[in-house]
Amino acid sequence: DSGVTQTPKHLITATGQRVTLRCSPRSGDLSVYWYQQSLDQGLQFLIQYYNGEERAKGNILERFSAQQFPDLHSELNLSSLELGDSALYFCASSVNPSTDTQYFGPGTRLTVL
Amino acid sequence: AQKVTQAQTEISVVEKEDVTLDCVYETRDTTYYLFWYKQPPSGELVFLIRRNSFDEQNEISGRYSWNFQKSTSSFNFTITASQVVDSAVYFCALSERISNFGNEKLTFGTGTRLTIIP
Numbered sequence: 001d002s003g004v005t006q007t008p009k010h011l012i013t014a015t016g017q018r019v020t021l022r023c024s025p026r027s028g029d030l031s032v033y034w035y036q037q038s039l040d041q042g043l044q045f046l047i048q049y050y051n052g053e054e055r056a057k058g059n060i061l062e063r064f065s066a067q068q069f070p071d072l073h074s075e076l077n078l079s080s081l082e083l084g085d086s087a088l089y090f091c092a093s094s095v096n097p098s099t100d101t102q103y104f105g106p107g108t109r110l111t112v113l
Numbered sequence: 114a115q116k117v118t119q120a121q122t123e124i125s126v127v128e129k130e131d132v133t134l135d136c137v138y139e140t141r142d143t144t145y146y147l148f149w150y151k152q153p154p155s156g157e158l159v160f161l162i163r164r165n166s167f168d169e170q171n172e173i174s175g176r177y178s179w180n181f182q183k184s185t186s187s188f189n190f191t192i193t194a195s196q197v198v199d200s201a202v203y204f205c206a207l208s209e210r211i212s213n214f215g216n217e218k219l220t221f222g223t224g225t226r227l228t229i230i231p
Contacts, residue, residue, distance in 0.1 A: 043219075045218040100183060104150070104160070
């Protein structure tokens, strides 16, 4: 158990819908990262937050957004869902945004029908 | 751009055999970190090791060992006396600086699916 929690574990929804994935980092970690794992793209970095502020963006679609709240939990919002958005979404956390090991949560498996 | 190559897509070995998973990376950074993560069938990503680019000493942890060679840009992972519980997908990853704040993301290889046959 990494100490990073993610909810829900599974999510099944329809095209065009909007979902929110939630992540709680390890105690003491200020930095949160979101990654997407899909069959065709592999594991890809989406976005990073540090102590409530967005610090870096990767291959994140405009339909996707995220935020980190004062209690340091983070939410990833996915809207206008398409079939291709079906993937495993991971949240990771680390103490600092650079050089520290990122510990991953169990992931949320999103299925878009 | 940074790149991590895991040329072995799938490997199957009989239990108790030794197996080595290859990882080759490309980076322009002089300081970087290399990682190995394990993804068992349950799906989570489990951290195994982090290696600083300035530390080329090999590391051993139980049945696991890692060989880092900067000259060949490789960071290989060996499992000795494999067990069925080692069956998983293993990912090699490279840290990449992505902002002036010093933030880093991980660039992952495509993974190697290891199956240990009882």
